[in-house]
Amino acid sequence: MFDKSTWIRLPRNVVIGHGVLGQTLDAVEELHLSGRPLVVSSPTPHAVAGEKVVDQFAAAGYDPAEIVIEEASFDAVQRVIAHAEDADAGFAIGVGGGKAIDITKMAADDLGLGFVSVPTAASHDGIVSGRGSVPEGDTRHSVAAEPPLAVVADTEILAEAPWRLTTAGCADIISNYTAVRDWELAHRLKNVPYSEYAGALSQMTAEMLVENADSIKRNLEESSWIVVKALVSSGVAMSIAGSSRPASGAEHLFSHQLDRIAPGAALHGHQVGVGAIMTEYLHSGPNGRWRDVRDALGALGAPTTAEDLGIDRETVIEALTTAHEIRDRYTILGDGMSEEAAIEAATVTGVV
Numbered sequence: 001m002f003d004k005s006t007w008i009r010l011p012r013n014v015v016i017g018h019g020v021l022g023q024t025l026d027a028v029e030e031l032h033l034s035g036r037p038l039v040v041s042s043p044t045p046h047a048v049a050g051e052k053v054v055d056q057f058a059a060a061g062y063d064p065a066e067i068v069i070e071e072a073s074f075d076a077v078q079r080v081i082a083h084a085e086d087a088d089a090g091f092a093i094g095v096g097g098g099k100a101i102d103i104t105k106m107a108a109d110d111l112g113l114g115f116v117s118v119p120t121a122a123s124h125d126g127i128v129s130g131r132g133s134v135p136e137g138d139t140r141h142s143v144a145a146e147p148p149l150a151v152v153a154d155t156e157i158l159a160e161a162p163w164r165l166t167t168a169g170c171a172d173i174i175s176n177y178t179a180v181r182d183w184e185l186a187h188r189l190k191n192v193p194y195s196e197y198a199g200a201l202s203q204m205t206a207e208m209l210v211e212n213a214d215s216i217k218r219n220l221e222e223s224s225w226i227v228v229k230a231l232v233s234s235g236v237a238m239s240i241a242g243s244s245r246p247a248s249g250a251e252h253l254f255s256h257q258l259d260r261i262a263p264g265a266a267l268h269g270h271q272v273g274v275g276a277i278m279t280e281y282l283h284s285g286p287n288g289r290w291r292d293v294r295d296a297l298g299a300l301g302a303p304t305t306a307e308d309l310g311i312d313r314e315t316v317i318e319a320l321t322t323a324h325e326i327r328d329r330y331t332i333l334g335d336g337m338s339e340e341a342a343i344e345a346a347t348v349t350g351v352v
């Protein structure tokens, strides 16, 4: 008997465009959510968009509650849960970058509340995904979380955000190349479940972004449009897979390890991009496609070296040699790189 089953949870309303923040209320009302909204954001996104979302719902008679969180941590998730319970919230709206959105979707999952995603930066592909990513001690948890029922991505806001946030989003997408390679490898070597659809969608998303690289330019709102659509598409690939595998391989392990060793050094997307140059080298060798990955990142204005990231050579080598310890996810790093091999990979690729 065929007894497989799977749930693919996708957003119902994806609203992207100039000035669409003003349609957040419409996007929510169309979902027939009831009760009090809780608007969760971090300081800058609160000022940029969170307050406007609160005002919009207040004007419509909703009595919105709000909370501003400072960091992505399990403590922050607990604070949001407590605040939502105190406020008797009926649904949660996450407004911000990857951290605020992750915290909101994790709290919403715990409380069984509907979640709406309002990105203020095109910096990460967690905008749509049903995953939350939070560090804890020496490890990084990628946990199932409430996927958004609606996404409201205002390209005017995304375009006004610092340009480096957009280039970070581009790099998070370009890292899909190596993430898919790692996933295929884990499938072949360790029998890890693999989804052809999710793998193909993730890879195609990276290819389309690179093909459109000439149209991704600072001060051009269309750039935000192209990048956010790619971020949505990558999040859909994660939803189809039911894991972050299509978008997170060894290059993400490298970045998560950097977050521990050199917290706050660089943006998530920029770190995974530099990681992808080196892990592509590990996959395909000195004459392989690592130059294509590096050139695509460079063309989009994303970092390609340790210096660009603001980290030193020792930090890169330490992160490379210990990245496999971050979580139980088989990648090209296998059971770990030797120091000599890490120096070779980082040097040949020009990262250090």
Ligand SMILES: NC(=O)c1ccc[n+]([C@@H]2O[C@H](COP(=O)([O-])OP(=O)(O)OC[C@H]3O[C@@H](n4cnc5c(N)ncnc54)[C@H](O)[C@@H]3O)[C@@H](O)[C@H]2O)c1
Binding pocket: 042, 043, 044, 045, 048, 072, 096, 097, 098, 099, 100, 102, 120, 121, 123, 124, 125, 126, 127, 129, 130, 131, 132, 133, 134, 157, 158, 160, 161, 162, 165, 168, 172, 238, 244, 267, 268, 269
């Ligand atoms: N759940 C997933 O599937 C997934 C996917 C990718 C990344 N992530 C996670 O997301 C995080 C990275 O996201 P991030 O790079 O957005 O980090 P972030 O949320 O810390 O945002 C980066 C900075 O941008 C600022 N910012 C956001 N919007 C702004 C705006 N309009 N104007 C000015 N400043 C603005 C924020 O205040 C913050 O200082 C990491 O924790 C990563 O693990 C999760």
Ligand SMILES: O=P(O)(O)OC[C@@H](O)CO
Binding pocket: 125, 126, 131, 132, 133, 134, 141, 142, 172, 244, 247, 248, 252, 253
């Ligand atoms: O599960 P992780 O490794 O946090 O990856 C999620 C996301 O960053 C993929 O782009």
Ligand SMILES: [Zn+2]
Binding pocket: 124, 125, 172, 247, 248, 252, 268, 269, 272
């Ligand atoms: Zn990522």
